[in-house]
Amino acid sequence: MQIVGYETAAGAESARPALLVAADGTVDREPLASGRELDYRLGERHCAGTVDSDRHTACGNDGVPYCSAHTDRWACARCRGDCDRPLPSCREEHAVYLAAFAPETFKVGVTRSWRLERRLREQGADRGAHLRTVADGKIARRIEADIATDVGDRVRMPAKIGSLHRQVSAAAWQDLLSAYDVRSTYTFEYGLDLAERPVVETVLTGTVRGTKGRALVLENQGTAYAVDMRDLVGHELVDGGTERALQSSLGSFE
Numbered sequence: 192m193q194i195v196g197y198e199t200a201a202g203a204e205s206a207r208p209a210l211l212v213a214a215d216g217t218v219d220r221e222p223l224a225s226g227r228e229l230d231y232r233l234g235e236r237h238c239a240g241t242v243d244s245d246r247h248t249a250c251g252n253d254g255v256p257y258c259s260a261h262t263d264r265w266a267c268a269r270c271r272g273d274c275d276r277p278l279p280s281c282r283e284e285h286a287v288y289l290a291a292f293a294p295e296t297f298k299v300g301v302t303r304s305w306r307l308e309r310r311l312r313e314q315g316a317d318r319g320a321h322l323r324t325v326a327d328g329k330i331a332r333r334i335e336a337d338i339a340t341d342v343g344d345r346v347r348m349p350a351k352i353g354s355l356h357r358q359v360s361a362a363a364w365q366d367l368l369s370a371y372d373v374r375s376t377y378t379f380e381y382g383l384d385l386a387e388r389p390v391v392e393t394v395l396t397g398t399v400r401g402t403k404g405r406a407l408v409l410e411n412q413g414t415a416y417a418v419d420m421r422d423l424v425g426h427e428l429v430d431g432g433t434e435r436a437l438q439s440s441l442g443s444f445e
Contacts, residue, residue, distance in 0.1 A: 192428040195239040195247055197420040200402055201312035208402040210420065212428065213240075213247035223399050223407060225382065231395040234427035256424035278328075285331035287323045289342065289371070290316040291364050293357040298346050299338040301331040311377060315351055315404025317359045319377040320368055342367070349391075352406050352417045356385035383408050389417040396432035 195218060196211035209220040221229075238258040240250035252258035286304040290311055291297050302310040304324050311319040322338075325331050335344060368376075381403040389408055395418070397411035407418040 193239065193247075193249070194423045194426050194428060195242055196424060197405065199313050199404060201309045208407075210423065211242060213242070213249070216247050216249075218242055218245045218247045223402055225399055225401050227399045229395050229397060229399065229409065230430065230432045232429040232431050232433050233393065233395060233423070234429050236425045236427070239425045256421060281328040283327065285325055285328050286321055287325065287331050287334050287338070289320040289322060289338075289367065290314060290346075291318040291320075291359045291367075292346050292351055293317050293354040293359045295360045295363040296346055296350055296354070297342050297364075297367055299335050299342045299344050301328065301335045303328075308377060312379060313404060314346075315381070315406060316377075317379055318364055319379070320371070321374045321376075322371050323374070348405070348419050348421075351404065352391055352419065353388065355383060355403060355406060355408065355417055356388050385415055387415075389415040391418075392416045393418055393422045394433050395423065395428070 192212050192214045194210050195213045198207075198209045198211065198220070200208045208223040210223065211218050212221045213219075236255050238250040238252040238254050238261055239256050241248045241261055250258060250261055252260065254262070280303060284304045285301050286307045287299065287301050288307060288311065289297060289299055292315070300310070300314075307321060308319075323331075323334060325334065381401055383401045383403060385400075385408070394409065394411075394416060397409035397416065400408040400410050400415060402408070402420075405420045407420050407423075409416045409418065
């Protein structure tokens with residue numbers, strides 16, 4: 192079996208986080224529901240190939256999580272609104288938003304308007320604010336680029352994982368919002384209930400505490416571990432827990 196992707200809890204109310212696991216060309220979901228026990232060892236890692244619906248095409252190349260032949264380049268990743276709207280989605284109505292990550296990290300972003308709440312959840316945002324709705328992605332990207340000079344337009348996963356146990360500064364968030372005309376705001380809860388910073392590891396052994404965006408939190412022998420699910424993609428799975436000695440939190444010795 193190989194981990195070939197993951198699904199966050201974003202989207203419809205029925206959506207549940209899961210790892211996508213492939214064997215003999217068939218893709219199955221490995222649910223990541225809170226309380227679920229996982230007992231896998233991570234084996235060799237190589238390109239995750241391609242997934243089309245529930246079918247998987249394997250690839251043995253070394254590039255991870257995807258080799259150069261299976262890496263898609265998103266045309267909009269660094270767009271600043273100076274394009275000719277090359278994708279059909281560029282012509283859809285877009286929303287410009289702010290996202291907050293604990294304790295005081297903020298970013299501006301854009302998405303198709305119908306995906307706004309879903310996009311915030313995909314990123315693991317603690318709070319969000321809808322600033323504007325515009326006719327298309329080109330206009331949205333221009334606005335985003337202007338706001339980004341003050342706020343920034345990306346937050347790295349280490350920063351998100353490092354603050355999983357913290358709360359957003361309400362004062363800092365309100366101070367930021369005071370500079371903009373805000374249409375609506377969002378507050379998200381992920382139910383991780385962490386008293387201290389989790390240990391960062393790439394493992395798949397333990398009890399699922401929950402997920403936040405693509406961060407998976409597992410508990411193993413009294414210690415909480417934070418796993419970037421993207422770092423799992425491409426690994427072969429072997430039944431039986433990890434054989435590595437894992438770092439423990441100080442709280443596990445109390």
